[in-house]
Amino acid sequence: MTDERNFRSQYYEKVGFRSVEEKKSLEILLKERPLDKTKLKQFCLRFTVPAMYRNFLWKVLLDIIPVYSESQEFIMAQRKAEFQDLQRALRVAKIIDDFTKPHLIFLAMWLAMSKMAETLWYVIDVESEEEKLVDMYWILSGLFVQVEKLQKEVGKLQDCTYALLEKEDVELYKHLVKIDALYNLPYDIWFYSCFAGVICNGSIAKIWDKITVGAYRILIFVAVVTLTTLRRLLLRCESIDHILDTINNITEETSEVIVNKAIESIQQSGTTQQVDMYFTKHS
Structure with missing residues (x-):
């Protein structure tokens, strides 16, 4: 049988x-x-x-x-929008183009966050290379968890950046709008990498101190202060390419100024309340 x-x-x-x-x-x-x-x-x-x-x-x-089936279509629409935002940011940053093969696009998206790994190597202060690798692996894993949390609010972070820049520097805000740069800067890459590769390694640890405890809204202030600190140069730029060239060549000294100003800004109760109110309003 x-x-x-x-x-x-x-x-x-x-x-x-x-x-x-x-x-x-x-x-x-x-x-x-x-x-x-x-x-x-x-x-x-x-x-x-x-x-x-x-x-x-x-x-x-x-x-x-x-x-829950009733939520699946909505969630996938959000996932699609997030994917398209990051893809657009990679195009603006000239990391990918129309001829980039699909598998390389995905690699570039992952590398946007893995910039943190390269930066972290210089930030971690451990003499033993073996211990440094272990620490780096686990710290990076923890930072990625925080990045995953902020991914859900990238749109709000960008909107807050626009609003805060307009409040802080109307002239610069209008200039960036005029040359079609304000809404096309690679905010996604900046936020996902927590400004690794933009802010110099010697200064970025102060920002990541805040990221480790989930205070990722500081990235709004880093973005705005970066733009306002470079305002004299940015006001001379006539295209987004020139804007990116300027931002991508920030010196160590300027990085330190930007980071200190950003931390000071977020510690000012009035400005912090403004951002918190915006997030609450759009939650």
Whole structure:
């Protein structure tokens, strides 16, 4: 009898019956509201996921979309917008272009955050290289957790940057708008990398002190102070390319000035309250 069952199972699998049954089982699981991730994980462990459902199932299991079907379309729209914002920022920064292959685009997006790794190597003060590597791995992991949190509010961070710049320096604000630069600067890259590669290594640790405790709104002040500190040079620029060239060549001395001003600005209660009120209003 056992041999007969084994033969039958092998025969069904050979002609495709088993995959049909597995597909039906998965379809039943996918009809549950909300989706049961435990059951879906068990299915993946036991069976091969049918190709037609693989993309959707992976997104659920990797927490890209929620288990609640009524929220999935909205969340994916947000994910798409986030992807497009970062892609646009990479184009503006001339890291990718229309001819960049898809897999290299994804690599560039990851590298936008991995700039932090290069900077962190110079920031961590440990004599033993082995200990330094261990510390760097875990500190970087923690910083990435904070970056993941701020990703959800990148849009608000940008809007606050516009509003604060207009309040602090109307002339510069209008000039950047006029040359079509204000809304096209690579804020996504700046925020995701916490200004690694923009602010010099000797000064950036002061900013990251705040990031480690989740105070990522300081990035708004770093962005605004960077622009206002460079205002004399930026007012002479007539294109976004010239703006980026200026920002990408900040000296160590200027970096120190920017960081100190940004920290001082966020510590001023009035300015901080303004940003907090904006976030509360748009939450």
